[in-house]
Amino acid sequence: MTRNFFGTDGIRGRTNQMPMTAAMAQRVGQAAGAHFLRGGHRHRVVLGKDTRLSGYMMETALISGFTSVGMDVVMVGPMPTPAVALLARSMRADLGVMISASHNPFEDNGIKLFGPDGYKLSDADEAAIEALLEREPKLVPPAEIGRARRIEDARGRYIHAAKMTFPEHLRLDGLKVVVDCANGAAYQVAPAALWELGADVVAIGVSPNGTNINDGCGSTSPDLLKWTVTSSGADIGIALDGDADRLIVVDEKGEVVDGDQLMALIASAWHRRGALMGGGVVATVMSNLGLERFLEGQGLTLERTQVGDRYVLETMRTRGFNVGGEQSGHIILSDYATTGDGLVAALQVLAELVTSGQPASALLRQFEPLPQLLKNVRFDGGAPLEAASVKSAIASAEARLQGNGRLLIRKSGTEPLIRVMAEGEDEALVHELVDSICDAVKAA
Structure with a gap:
């Protein structure tokens, strides 16, 4: 079946445009809810979001959809994506839903779905939900409409779970850590978890206003983190993205570690x-x-x-x-x-930093990467990768690499971008090849 709505990470797009409209969110709630109505128990969905302005609109629409087909909704408010997956499983929910467009700007939003086991849905489940989106929903009788409630201790539950992944015999005492939460979903839980483990925490990107998520901060914009780490004399900096499922680290010298x-x-x-x-x-x-x-x-x-x-x-x-x-x-x-x-991965890195006694700049350079360059080209429609000129540019680049590197050109699964990546021993050649392909894509 053709995937009309689901991409590589749920459903995503510009808000108030298809498929990210309130009406569509309601239909997704009805379709996903109907698909997971299995067995005679009282059905439940855990619903979280990041800090985007449109999160309120999408949350309300999804609640309307889920409850109309007989599912109860547990709202946890702004929480990291992995927290929603964790809570869905621990609360024996039938479904977990995260409203987020991850690292995208605030104008975008998305819907990520998790099954009762806490894992993202299979292709088969997504195809079944897409099929249900094309049909009129089967609404339940008035007495069977679902209820919605908010739980207040969700943050504490996730903080405890994250801390349990950190070695019990270690502490972060004496370690100065800058954490950049991207003005996103982890703006409360990440600094709290680090502080409870003993770190001297400098928190940035923790003042969400609905429109500043990922704006000049977070894992995709590390300049603020680099400056804060070096200017404050911190031992390490960690940056999360808008929904905190991604981690980038900065060492004490301000160098980014991927x-x-x-x-x-x-x-x-x-x-x-x-x-x-x-x-x-x-x-x-x-x-x-x-x-x-x-x-x-x-x-x-x-x-x-x-x-x-x-x-x-x-x-x-x-x-x-x-x-x-x-x-x-x-x-x-x-x-x-x-x-x-992102937080759990960061705690594993911090555990190694404490254990080794090395500075982050020494510990985090495990290997010398080959020169690699990735550039994005935005496009407004059509199929630029099918153009003869683009195919010719790609073939020419592959020939010039002579088997001493890699070339990867693909369409993004979450944004209208063509991603062009080259890797090889010769850095100058890598840059030249990427630029030549990007120019061809732009012209097409």
Whole structure:
């Protein structure tokens, strides 16, 4: 079945435009609710959101949809995506729903769905929900309409769960940590968890106003974090994105450390302790060749998937890995979470920092990455990758690499962007090839 609404990470788009309208959110609630009405028990959905202005509108519309088909709704307010997945499972809910467009600007929003096991929905479940969206909903009799309630201790539950992933014998006393919450979903829970573990916390991006989420802050805009770390003399900085399922780190010198280096650190540490499962790491085609070589040097493997943390997790589950993620900072540690969790991943990094006694600049440089460049080209429609001129530019670039690098050109699954990436031994050539393909895409 053709996927008309679901992308690589739920449903996402510009608010008040299809598919991110209140009417569509209500239909999604009705369709998803109907799909998960299984068994004779009282059905329940856990509903969270980030801090976008449109979150109120989407939350109300989804509640209307779920309750109209007989589902009770538990609202948890602004909470990280992994917290919603955790609470859905721990509360024995039939469904978890997160209203967020992750790292996108505030004008966008999205709907992420989790099954009763806390995992993102399968392709089959998403296809079934899409089919239901095309039909008139089956509304329940008045006496069977669902109820909605808000729970006040959701933040505390998640903070406790996150802290339980940190080694019990360690503390963060004496460590100065800057945490950038992107004015998003983790603006309360992340600083609180770090403080409770003993860190000297400097919190930025913790003043959401509905429109400043990811605006010059967070994992996709680390300049503010870099400046704060160096100017405050902090030991390390951690940046989350709008829904806190992504992590980027800055060392004490203000240098950015991406997800590849973080996966290398965690996998290596877990391997030494005998805790690493699957014999390696699962990552996407975007991960640097340097990570692959680093793991091979330790007798470990790098299993690559297509872009999207759902595909990383699918491979982890089917092949028995417990560490996986994306260069962009989605890091999945399946011993602790069913989806990417920026705070939990950060706590693993901080544990290694405390244990090693090294400065972050030394600890976090696990390997020397090959020169790699990624650029995005925005487009307004059509199929620029099908243009003969673009195909010719790509073929020419591949020939010039002569097998000493990688080229990856793809359409984003969450935004109207063409992503162009090249990697190789020759940095100047990498830049030249990316620019030539981007110019061809723009012209097309």
